[in-house]
Amino acid sequence: xxxxxxxxxxxxxxxxxxxxxxxxxxxxxxxxxxxxxxxxxxxxxxxxxxxxxxxxxxxxxxxxxxxxxxxxxxxxxxxxxxxxxxxxxxxxxxxxxxxxxxxxxxxxxxxxxxxxxxxxxxxxxxxxxxxxxxxxxxxxxxxxxxxxxxxxxxxxxxxxxxxxxxxxxxxxxxxxxxxxxxxxxxxxxxxxxxxxxxxxxxxxxxxxxxxxxxxxxxxxxxxxxxxxxxxxxxxxxxxxxxxxxxxxxxxxxxxxxxxxxxxxxxxxxxxxxxxxxxxxxxxxxxxxxxxxxxxxxxxxxxxxxxxxxxxxxxxxxxxxxxxxxxxxxxxxxxxxxxxxxxxxxxxxxxxxxxxxxxx
Numbered sequence: 001x002x003x004x005x006x007x008x009x010x011x012x013x014x015x016x017x018x019x020x021x022x023x024x025x026x027x028x029x030x031x032x033x034x035x036x037x038x039x040x041x042x043x044x045x046x047x048x049x050x051x052x053x054x055x056x057x058x059x060x061x062x063x064x065x066x067x068x069x070x071x072x073x074x075x076x077x078x079x080x081x082x083x084x085x086x087x088x089x090x091x092x093x094x095x096x097x098x099x100x101x102x103x104x105x106x107x108x109x110x111x112x113x114x115x116x117x118x119x120x121x122x123x124x125x126x127x128x129x130x131x132x133x134x135x136x137x138x139x140x141x142x143x144x145x146x147x148x149x150x151x152x153x154x155x156x157x158x159x160x161x162x163x164x165x166x167x168x169x170x171x172x173x174x175x176x177x178x179x180x181x182x183x184x185x186x187x188x189x190x191x192x193x194x195x196x197x198x199x200x201x202x203x204x205x206x207x208x209x210x211x212x213x214x215x216x217x218x219x220x221x222x223x224x225x226x227x228x229x230x231x232x233x234x235x236x237x238x239x240x241x242x243x244x245x246x247x248x249x250x251x252x253x254x255x256x257x258x259x260x261x262x263x264x265x266x267x268x269x270x271x272x273x274x275x276x277x278x279x280x281x282x283x284x285x286x287x288x289x290x291x292x293x294x295x296x297x298x299x300x301x302x303x304x305x306x307x308x309x310x311x312x313x314x315x316x317x318x319x320x321x322x323x324x325x326x327x328x329x330x331x332x333x334x335x336x337x338x339x340x341x342x343x344x345x346x347x348x349x350x351x352x353x354x355x356x357x358x359x
Contacts, residue, residue, distance in 0.1 A: 121340035164299035183297035225292035229327025259319035
């Protein structure tokens with residue numbers, strides 16, 4: 001019987017040399033570091049040689065002749081592209097009309113589903129161009145500042161020179177029949193006829209006695225005029241004339257009221273001065289239909305309506321919304337179509353106190 005037992009004394013285990021293993025590890029790490037350092041040095045030398053190779057006399061891999069050819073190629077290319085762009089711009093500028101847009105009304109991006117074009121309103125004075133607040137005060141300095149804003153707008157946009165190319169417009173001779181470049185005869189003094197007018201410059205457009213005159217105007221929309229249709233019921237109600245008959249040459253009516261019910265309660269008295277009612281109307285202002293369409297004439301003055309607010313409450317902010325009424329004008333509060341909104345705030349200041357502070 002074979003003895004399979006193995007004596008423990010027959011097996012010997014040689015101890016590992018830890019120092020030798022550590023030396024091998026350090027050697028490997030040093031070799032890797034040396035390789036990385038050599039690679040870094042080689043890459044730096046390669047990049048430096050790429051920037052400038054003294055043996056081949058190249059810069060960024062190209063010699064002087066190669067760079068010259070490349071420069072000549074791109075110079076010719078970009079000169080050609082620039083000339084091509086200028087030529088196309090010149091051609092487009094030549095084929096476009098300077099006075100009449102290529103697309104307008106139903107063909108333009110201003111067209112909406114229910115109307116031929118979007119009609120907007122504007123107001124003046126607007127002392128701060130990005131604000132809609134008009135302050136009414138008993139301070140003469142503040143009154144002059146606000147009045148000067150409206151005066152500047154009047155002098156620039158609402159007057160016609162003696163040599164202006166204008167003709168008298170009427171229902172028989174509307175603006176559509178005028179020769180190209182000719183405007184209707186109309187300016188500020190067709191409504192404010194003298195200095196005794198409540199909205200005259202002499203009375204600082206009503207601000208001197210805290211009854212401000214606010215100018216409401218239609219924005220210029222080329223080729224627009226009221227379409228054929230039924231007069232809005234709100235205007236029929238104000239005129240006390242009711243009809244379902246469609247009319248083709250409607251005037252444009254302007255009305256103003258409080259934006260909210262609380263504002264309407266305090267806007268008790270307003271007077272509208274317009275070409276059709278130069279002495280004032282308590283119901284609406286009217287822009288005659290024969291001023292339309294707008295044809296981009298040089299001396300054109302946009303027809304307007306002056307609305308004087310006679311009884312504004314003291315120390316209360318009043319929000320006012322003015323609307324234009326005619327067949328084809330859409331009212332959209334969100335996008336402010338066919339309307340304009342502004343705020344009126346009437347207050348009294350201690351003038352003596354301000355004067356003492358100014359000394």
